[in-house]
Amino acid sequence: MMLINFLTKNSPVLIPILYLSMGLLIPVIAGGRRHRLAWPTIALVILIGLSISIFNIFAVIDAGKPIHYYMGEWVPPIGIEYVLDHLSAFVMFVLNVVAFLVIIHAKDIVRHEMPGKEVPYYGLISLMLAGFNGIVVTGDMFNLYVFLEICSLAVYGLIAAGEKKSLVASFRYLVMGTLGACFYLLGVGFLYLTAGSLNMADMKAIMPYIYNHPTTIIALAFMALGMALKMALFPLHGWLPDSYTHAPSTSSAIIAPTGTKVGSYVLIRILFFIFGIKFISEMLPVAHIIAWMGAIAIIYGSVVAIAQKELKRMLAYSSVAQVGYIGLGIGLANPLGLIGAVLHILNHAFMKACLFLVAGNLRFKIGHSMISKFNHSIRKRMPWTMAAFTIAALSMVGLPPMAGFFSKWYLVMGTIKNSNWIFLAVVLISSLLNAVYFFRVLEKVYMKPLNSGSPEESDENTKPTEVGLQMLVPTLVLAVGLIVIGLLNALIVKGILAYIVPLAGM
Numbered sequence: 213m214m215l216i217n218f219l220t221k222n223s224p225v226l227i228p229i230l231y232l233s234m235g236l237l238i239p240v241i242a243g244g245r246r247h248r249l250a251w252p253t254i255a256l257v258i259l260i261g262l263s264i265s266i267f268n269i270f271a272v273i274d275a276g277k278p279i280h281y282y283m284g285e286w287v288p289p290i291g292i293e294y295v296l297d298h299l300s301a302f303v304m305f306v307l308n309v310v311a312f313l314v315i316i317h318a319k320d321i322v323r324h325e326m327p328g329k330e331v332p333y334y335g336l337i338s339l340m341l342a343g344f345n346g347i348v349v350t351g352d353m354f355n356l357y358v359f360l361e362i363c364s365l366a367v368y369g370l371i372a373a374g375e376k377k378s379l380v381a382s383f384r385y386l387v388m389g390t391l392g393a394c395f396y397l398l399g400v401g402f403l404y405l406t407a408g409s410l411n412m413a414d415m416k417a418i419m420p421y422i423y424n425h426p427t428t429i430i431a432l433a434f435m436a437l438g439m440a441l442k443m444a445l446f447p448l449h450g451w452l453p454d455s456y457t458h459a460p461s462t463s464s465a466i467i468a469p470t471g472t473k474v475g476s477y478v479l480i481r482i483l484f485f486i487f488g489i490k491f492i493s494e495m496l497p498v499a500h501i502i503a504w505m506g507a508i509a510i511i512y513g514s515v516v517a518i519a520q521k522e523l524k525r526m527l528a529y530s531s532v533a534q535v536g537y538i539g540l541g542i543g544l545a546n547p548l549g550l551i552g553a554v555l556h557i558l559n560h561a562f563m564k565a566c567l568f569l570v571a572g573n574l575r576f577k578i579g580h581s582m583i584s585k586f587n588h589s590i591r592k593r594m595p596w597t598m599a600a601f602t603i604a605a606l607s608m609v610g611l612p613p614m615a616g617f618f619s620k621w622y623l624v625m626g627t628i629k630n631s632n633w634i635f636l637a638v639v640l641i642s643s644l645l646n647a648v649y650f651f652r653v654l655e656k657v658y659m660k661p662l663n664s665g666s667p668e669e670s671d672e673n674t675k676p677t678e679v680g681l682q683m684l685v686p687t688l689v690l691a692v693g694l695i696v697i698g699l700l701n702a703l704i705v706k707g708i709l710a711y712i713v714p715l716a717g718m
Contacts, residue, residue: 224281381458505539527571
């Protein structure tokens with residue numbers, strides 16, 4: 213009972229402190245000849261973080277209201293506040309469950325792709341997760357910037373640890389990411405000049421009195437632009453394709469499902485929980501602009517993905533499109549659109565993590581992920597990996613009962629509610645485009661007949677050579693999770709996401 217009370221009282225701050233401290237301690241614990249301790253240490257840390265995040269969801273549901281934690285017992289607006297509500301608890305769970313499955317998968321492939329770099333690499337992952345979870349749970353806008361910088365610096369290192377081109381990709385992201393953070397910080401500065409507070413709840417209460425102030429409008433424009441850069445919303449996506457393509461397999465698999473989702477979360481928090489529907493729809497039509505950016509991203513990302521010859525790069529441009537779905541849901545600024553956007557954060561995290569793990573499995577076993585080199589033998593050599601790819605691909609297309617169908621369904625309903633038929637057409641057309649670039653891979657692997665007597669048909673090239681269980685199980689868990697999430701989508705929406713709508717003032 214004492215443990216439960218302790219966890220409930222301190223639950224908002226436990227996960228960021230855990231990851232931040234272990235990011236510093238992993239080099240100490242696993243330094244020198246103890247380098248083999250790095251992986252079990254980070255796996256245990258993320259498992260503890262996942263356990264706390266699961267506890268947090270039930271704690272918030274049981275409390276029926278947000279849980280507050282005051283750093284150093286300094287009451288806001290003087291002190292820094294951490295807040296756990298239905299939205300933050302949900303996003304924290306998504307971050308940690310994906311991170312745990314990816315890190316289980318990581319042991320062999322990290323040793324294979326980055327021999328001798330495991331200790332600093334896992335330390336950076338812990339710091340990245342500290343930043344991500346801190347962003348989600350903080351109730352202070354400047355403290356959010358601090359966590360944003362922590363996770364950004366870690367992500368730059370995680371991307372740069374890959375092949376030669378990853379250094380250029382990381383530098384490009386560093387430049388774009390720094391601009392995004394600067395825009396956000398400028399917005400916070402302008403808002404502080406007007407509101408006189410950095411606490412989010414305080415700002416929400418003060419906002420109706422400063423709606424017409426010019427600095428308020430400038431602040432929103434800067435913060436929205438900064439977060440659009442961070443979440444890679446078209447046309448601010450330039451850093452994303454190379455970063456996801458050239459980063460190590462584990463970096464792609466953990467950053468792609470989580471990084472842009474944290475940016476999306478911040479945008480949702482700023483627009484709906486601080487400025488409010490009236491301001492973003494009437495005073496400064498940010499929502500409408502974001503909706504159009506999202507719609508264009510959906511079409512652009514899908515079309516460019518069709519032209520890619522390498523699987524990771526195809527998935528990278530697919531991520532541009534998938535971020536567009538979240539942007540469209542945010543921009544619709546109605547309950548159905550917001551639920552669709554938040555649900556797609558969960559669905560896309562599972563879908564993209566699964567697909568990037570598949571790409572990692574292919575690189576680990578056959579040495580490449582070039583689509584042009586795929587053939588019929590791959591499904592015989594790696595049947596379970598390709599089965600996971602098929603499930604994730606069908607979910608990306610949006611076929612029921614896969615998870616991807618239901619977030620798109622809420623977005624469709626949101627466009628109908630707003631009578632925006634152009635956005636409705638975009639969502640429907642995008643499913644066809646998704647089918648084009650995923651089915652061309654499935655065609656090569658499953659449907660394209662082999663020439664009789666070709667080298668690929670030899671017993672040596674078609675006997676099963678599946679990856680080990682430690683890499684295969686997380687991939688399959690994510691794939692099966694897409695079916696489970698799809699079947700339980702009503703429970704997720706009614707049990708958690710429905711509570712987000714009244715909190716957002718809708």
